[in-house]
Amino acid sequence: MQKHLLLGVEAIGQGAIDGGMSGVYxxxxxxxxxxxxxxxxxxxxxxxxxxxxxxxxxxxxMETALGMSYAGKRAMVCMKHVGLNVAADAFVNAAITGVNGGLIVTVADDPSMHSSQNEQDSRFYAKFSMIPVLEPSNQQEAYDMARIGFELSEKAGVPVLLRITTRLAHSRAGVVRKELLDENTMVLPKDPRQFVLLPSIARKRYNMLLGNQDGYIQMAEESVYNKYIDRENKKLGIICCGIAYNYLMENYPEDDCPHPILKISQYPVPEKMIRKMEEECDELLVMEEGYPLVEEMLSDFFGRGKNVKGRLDGTLPRAGELNPDWVAKALGLPCTEGREIPELVESRPPALCMGCGHMDVYKAMNEALEVYGKGRVFSDIGCYTLGALPPYESINSCVDMGASITMAKGAADAGLIPSVAVIGDSTFTHSGITGLLDAVNEKSSITVIISDNESVSMTGGQHSSAEGKIEDICAAVGVHPDHIKVIIPHKKNHEEMVQLINEELAYEGVSVIVPRRECIQRAARMRRMAKAAKEN
Amino acid sequence: MKTDIILAGVGGQGILSIAAVIGAAALENNLELKQAETHGMSQRGGDVVSHMRISDQTIYSDLIPKGKADLILAVEPMESLRYLPYLSTEGYVVTNSTPFLNIDNYPELENVKAEIQKHKNVVLIDADKIAKEAGSVRASNIVMLGAASPFIGVDFEVLEKGVEAIFKKKGADIVNMNLKALRAGREFALAN
Incomplete structure (x- = not known):
């Protein structure tokens, strides 16, 4: 059996392809x-x-994938956890419309906030929407679940959430591929009104969804991914969700855990298995990566039931991703630790790359804003968020995709004039356009700086939907063409850029400045690729 | 056989290339492997770490437990110290001695080196200098891999094959330069 060395995320990509997927969105x-x-x-x-x-x-x-599902084919949507907030309207309602072709929503949560604003747990969204969840414990399961998830979705009649977290996403291991499945052929839904959520139809569909819940629990009871491992010592029963199972096994590498173990990798939770554990064991320990979802379900509000230990009672820390050391401690096992980190070790926060255009923007903007004082710059999600750190300390907010423009407008409404928004090109087309429309409609005194590096840079230089379109979009939304200014953010243009920003700050209305220079990482990558292509 | 390695450095210094070579070598030897790495924001000049585990048995955790690592392989001296809690008392610190200076408050290099030398098993190597002699300072990560090669638990020939596989796309000159860097690193470690 040939093993392929794949990251968890790559295993999901391969699994989806091998599972007969026709589109990823x-x-x-x-x-x-x-x-x-x-x-x-x-x-x-x-x-x-x-x-x-x-x-x-x-x-x-999410909506495009649902459209592909409507047409009978298998589709996958992928996003980080906070992306699910953006997709939530479609996500929750897709549980009511149901699917035609299988639909997997893959969401990667980021406990410990390695690269995020929060550590929300997407399993709550699935519970809220009442759809099944697959949560792999390792790379092979990630592959398998992406491959069979479409079939599960078609059987359940609703989208399935495939939930992973950072650690599995970015860890590599050997994965064995399985038989390649055919794609679905295009076929319309049997019921032409299935996807029409008029209240009368939605009520019917919602009742169907409610009626299907017992079936989803039964699927979880029978799932190959959930297993009850019986052991002698019933003083404690251990429930492990997803990757937590690995951390438990790391502490018992000879498979010699004395306590019964329930491994959960498919939800809704397998009720019979949990009841069996509760009946047999004196107390329960729940270990899950993320929020204490299962623990909260099992904890007794009035304290009359059996003791449930986990993140809520302090057996495990409430926040942050799990690790084998925390789990060892929770199990009362001895922990080792090497030398302490010497005091002289300094932190090394991420920083803008040498030569990055965002730096020139911040230098000019800081200078232009000096007369107005600090505290009036609203920013957004991207590399330029690093402008919050020294030496620039230029921005005063970073909340969610697109919030720079809308928060600047709100602050201007409150009297903070001028207010400034700093947003990237891709973030602008992701969620900034509608906010700009609000500002134009009310002639708000805001200056919007769309710092355009012509790519989605923080995540590695993907194609930006905004490429070549920003000025046209701003004009179409209604920004006056005299106040849409493009400049190259470069040392040699510093004075010109300061003057330009000054002029637009003084303008009583919406102005847009587009400092545009290609991301230097992307430019370097393109040069290397061109060179390699020439040599080969 | 089981080797737990912490790979440490600064975003952009090439620890993922080191990991890729070891990974290819482990696969070639039919070993189990898990390797957790840092993607995303930290890659912008922040500290990055990769947990690399090789074994002939099943590996469960993607993360190495504290106090259990056999080796810290660092391409930057201060970064070798950041992960000391993971290193076992008998473990090795193999680190580049050339600092990566992208912060204003970088400690005195002599003090950093003194802290490194407090550990029992240390290989401190000027990888940048040796890489330059091999052809390019960009191969300093592969010099470091060479310096760590006696402690990884994989045959050196298999690591050489791994280097060939990883750099094949970039042409024969790059492959040869990296092989030279790998061997020079190993020679230094064996001689010191």
Whole structure:
């Protein structure tokens, strides 16, 4: 059996291809980006002409995938956890419409916030929407679940959430591929009104969804991914969700855990298995990567039931990703630790790359804003968020995709004039356009700086939906053409840029400045690729 | 056989290439492998780490437990110290002595080296200098891999094959330069 060395995200990409997927839809976001990138580069995906272009945002991705499902084919949507907030309207309602072709929503959560604003747990969204969840514990399961997830979705009649976290996403291991499945042929839904969520139809569909819940639990009871491992010592029963199972086994490498173990990798939770554990064991320990979802379900509010240990009672830390050391401690096993980190070791935060155009923007903007004082710059999600750190300390907010423009407008409404928004090109087309429309409609005194490096850079230089379109979009939204200014952010243009920003700050209305220079990482990569192509 | 390695450095210094070579070598030897790495924001000049585990048995955790690593392989001296809690008392620190200076408050290099030398098993090597002699300072990560090669638990020939496989796309000159760097690193470690 040949093993392929794959990251968790790559295993999902391969699994989806081998599972007969006809299209992947996604917006880049760490730690989910490489699923789509893997599919984009895959020869079989090219041969099958699987759809694999980037979408403008997670909502358009989710809806487009639902459209492909409507037409009978298998589709996957990929995003990071906060992307699911953007896609939530479509995601929740897709549980009511149900699917035609299998639909997998792959969401990569980021506990410990390695590259994110929060550590929300997507399993809550699935519970809220009442759809099944697959949560792999290792790379092989990630592959297998992406491959069979379409079939599960078709059987359940709803989308399936495939939930991973950063650690599995970005860890490599050997994966064995299985038989390649055919794509579905195009076929319309049997019921032409299935996807029409008029209240009268939605009520019917919702009742169907409610009626299907017992079936979903039964699927989880019978799932090959959930297993009850019986052991002698019933003083404690251990429930492990997803990757937590590995951390438990790391502490018992000879498979000699004395306590019964319930491994959960498919939800809704297998009720019979949990009841069996509760009946047999004196107390329970729940270990899950993310929020204490299962623990909260099992914990007794009035304290009359059996003791449930986990993140809520402090047996495990409440926040952050799990690790084998925390799990050892929770099990009362001895922990080793090497030498302490010497005091002289300094932190090394990420920084803008040498020569990055965002730096020139911040230098000029800081200078132009000096007369107005600090505290009036609203920013967004991207490399330029690093402008919050020294030496620039230029920005005062970073909340969610697109919030720079809308927060600047709100602050201007409150009297903070001028207010400034700093947003990247791709973030602008992801979620900035509608906010700009609000500002134009009310003639808000805001200056919007769209720092355009012509790529989605923070996630590795993917194609930006905004490329070549920004001025046209701004004009179409209604920004006056005299106040749409483009400049090259470069040392030699510093004075000119300061003057330009000054002029637009003084303008009472919406102005847009587009400092445009290609991301230097992307430019260097392009040069290397061109050179390699020439040599070969 | 089981080797747990912490690969440490700064985003952009090429620790993922080192990991890729070891990974290819482990696969060639039919070993189990897990390798967790840092993607995303930290790659912009922040500290990055990769947990690399090789074994002839099943590997469960993607992360190495504290106090259990056999080797810290660092391409930057201060970064070798950041992961000391992971190193076992008998483990090796193999580190580049050339600092990567992208912060204003970088400690005195002599003090950093003194902290490194406090550990029992240390290989401190000027990888940048040796890489330059081999052809390009960009191969310093592969010099470091060579310096760590006696402690990885994989045959050196298999690592050489791994280097060939990883750099094949970039042409024969790049492959040969990296092989030279790999061997020079190993020679230094064996001689010191």
């Amino acid at each position: 996604a917006y880049p976001g760490t730690p989910s980006t490489e699923i789509t990138e893997y599919i984009q580069e895959n020869e079989l995906a090219k041969e099958r002409n699987i759809h694999r272009e980037w979408s403008a945002n997670e909502k358009t991705a």
